[in-house]
Amino acid sequence: MAKLERLLVTGAAGGLARLVRDNLAKLAHSIRLSDIADPGEIGAAEFVECDLADRAGVEALVKGCDGIIHLGGISKENTFETILQSNIIGVRNIYDAAQNHGQPRILFASSNHVVGFYGQDEYIGADAAHQPDSWYGVSKSFGEAAALMYWRKFGQESALVRIGSCFDVPADRRMQATWLAPEDFVSLAERVFYAPRLGCPVIYGVSDNEAVWWDNSATSYLGWKPQHSSAQFDADVVARNPDIPGKDDPVAKYQGGVFTDAPLWESGAD
């Protein structure tokens, strides 16, 4: 399939985007990056400073793009008020703008924290009922639901990618199961934008690791085959994390790990 004309990557200054944005360049003739923070060195890409909660700003941001990788927003737990702005209002703004500008396919960066309260001894698929572990997880759950509504009502295609842990290397024992190699994220994005048919599927963003919690068989039609495994880092992970957590420690009990045990953040003035 032909390259995209212009791919928008939101959240371009964030950790995940910094790992993948250079390699995403091959998907499109041009790349538009956006964030509220300075993205650093971006080579030939275009940068647009944009607050996702600014509806008019998002409208202008999306105009002229035929693919969107929506990484923007808060990427871990925070106060409800903070999450509301970028992860709830921001998602509405992205989807709303997409309807006005030709319905570019959207890769929505959802998260494993939508299903964080499943046990590490459970094996779940795309149809598992949501069990969010934080306001952050709830906001990703909202994003998935909004995307599904736009699909059913208007035919807007999206990939709802429940990303495990996308870092250069897995940092701890839990990430031996949740790790997503940045290269596998890029090959997934390639399939999302180049597959003849997408629809609005849930896809677990995880590499070909030895411990497996998530079943991607419902999206085999996309032809995505992750090429990396956390196993290559096992010795390092064990050396850096010599203590084996007890089975009732949330880090070892639930798929969402420490998110399941963290207190809700104190809200500011409502």
Ligand code: 15L
């Ligand atoms: C996420 O959704 C976060 O964005 C990332 O920072 C990690 O915490 C990751 O999940 C994880 O669960 O390891």
